Amino acid sequence: MSLETDTTVQMEPGTEVLHSVIRHATVGRGCRLINSVIEGHPEWPVVLGDHVTLINCHVRSTGEKNAFAFCGWEVDQRHTSLGDGVTLSHARVYNAAIGTGSTGFSTSIESSQIGPQNNLRNSSNIVCSLTSASCNLGSEVSKTLLVGEGFVSEHGSSYLSLLAPAEYPILTADGREAVLTGLPNATNIGAGTVFANYGGEPLPAPSLEQSRGSAKGTAIIYTAFVGINCRVINRYGQPEGQPSPFDLLRRRDVTMLGFGSFVENKLTGRIPAFAYAGDLSPRSHKLGWVLAKKPGILLNFIKKMQSLLGDQAGRVQELVEGTIRLECHLLQEELDGTRPTLYSREQLQEGLAILHPQLHEGRWSMDEAGNWRHAWRFDTQQQQWV
Structure with a gap:
């Protein structure tokens, strides 16, 4: 096992880590982290629950704001947390909260909140969303x-x-x-x-180049x-x-x-x-x-x-x-x-x-x-x- 950590890392017993660099993270019991980079922010650490499995995963938590709101609902997820029993393989997780028991293979999740017991199939790409x-x-x-x-x-x-x-x-x-x-x-x-x-019209801007796109x-x-x-x-x-x-x-x-x-x-x-x-x-x-x-x-x-x-x-x-x-x-x-x-x-x-x-x-x-x-x-x- 090769593991580079700093003093901000808290890791519970029974967790297996292989070839990973972990900074600013809390890792629960019985987790498996293989070929993973898990880097949190000092103010926005990565939090993993118990029995989380990550294989060849890229996980980050930055505190960066990337929000979406509609009809009274808002997604403003700035750090990464994975609930108990989450299993992800070949996944990219960037400022995402994933609920208990959810699974995913070859998926990317960014600035999103994923509910419990979700099945994220191959090639799913989820951004600024809530499930x-x-x-x-x-x-x-x-x-x-x-x-x-x-x-x-x-x-x-x-x-x-x-x-x-x-x-x-x-x-x-x-x-x-x-x-x-x-x-x-x-x-x-x-x-x-x-x-x-x-048929979206460009949003108002001094010039087309400065427009944020269509509505x-x-x-x-x-x-x-x-x-x-x-x-x-x-x-x-x-x-x-x-x-x-x-x-x-x-x-x-x-x-x-x-x-x-x-x-x-x-x-x-x-x-x-x-x-x-x-x-x-x-x-x-x-x-x-x-x-x-x-x-x-x-x-x-x-x-x-x-x-x-x-x-x-x-x-x-x-x-x-x-x-x-x-x-x-x-x-x-x-x-x-x-x-x-x-x-x-x-x-x-x-x-x-x-x-x-x-x-x-x-x-x-x-x-x-x-x-x-x-x-x-x-x-x-x-x-x-x-």
């Missing part, structure tokens, strides 16, 4: 806030720039606005998907399915403070994928809950399509969310029906002309003709434990859940 628990990432992730647990984007050819909330807006049975808090966000992002800032757009996603090779074009609204989910719903300057929506190809703007979108033109969107044609997508989302919630699975009891009520209300406002719309009258009528029966027939009703009251089954002839 919650149980996320599965293999993508380029920049200025992204995954607040809800269980987000999946495991393909290395995707680029993410988004907010995945854990708060879902609904209408209650008596017509009140309510927010379901602390729920997972089970969004699944397909391979080759890019969240892009197309930064950030999409908002409420547990949606995004198909392969999709282009989600972020709009450039920057909501100030801590807007509620209902405040965001009423904005026209953000890209938002509603709960249970299915999108592919290229799109922008608000995609209503349960809708299909595969084109930039809203006139091509199919409102209520997931409920009518692909309910299995929604059933799978709920199953995954309940799995993440464990013995609190009943917390999603009002999610589907409450979202249907809310979407009926929003589309009716557009049909009545009290809310701006990009949809035709026929589209709105067809969407409402799907949503209302889905609600009144009770197909999406749950008991307090989170069990479906409707006996869902897969019809092999229709190749459909009914």
Whole structure:
């Protein structure tokens, strides 16, 4: 063992170190550090929990500010800390906090906060981002806030720039606005998907050379399915403070994928809950399509969310029906002309003709434990859940 340290290093028993230079660090029990450079700052030391494994890792903690904020959430991670049981191989970690039990191979994490039990796949590159628990990432992730647990984007050819909330807006049975808090966000992002800032105007500056680039757009996603090779074009609204989910719903300057929506190809703007979108033109969107044609997508989302919630699975009891009520209300406002719309009258009528029966027939009703009251089954002839 070759180890160069200074007096700021604290190392607990049972730790194995090979060919490493360690400065300004605290290392827990039973760690394995192989061919690693771990250099902290006197005021911002590297902190490793117990049973951390690092192989051929480059780890630094500098105190350098590189922050991102959106909709009341902020990432401002200036030092490196790894929780108990973190395992990283061939990774670069620069001013990042990584939660208990997270794993990564050939990944780069900078100025970010990674939640517990994350799986960071080969070639993931995460910068200025925040993730919650149980996320599965293999993508380029920049200025992204995954607040809800269980987000999946495991393909290395995707680029993410988004907010995945854990708060879902609904209408209650008596017509009140309510927010379901602390729920997972089970969004699944397909391979080759890019969240892009197309057509961005240069920010104001004395000259083009001095401009900081174009405006930064950030999409908002409420547990949606995004198909392969999709282009989600972020709009450039920057909501100030801590807007509620209902405040965001009423904005026209953000890209938002509603709960249970299915999108592919290229799109922008608000995609209503349960809708299909595969084109930039809203006139091509199919409102209520997931409920009518692909309910299995929604059933799978709920199953995954309940799995993440464990013995609190009943917390999603009002999610589907409450979202249907809310979407009926929003589309009716557009049909009545009290809310701006990009949809035709026929589209709105067809969407409402799907949503209302889905609600009144009770197909999406749950008991307090989170069990479906409707006996869902897969019809092999229709190749459909009914």
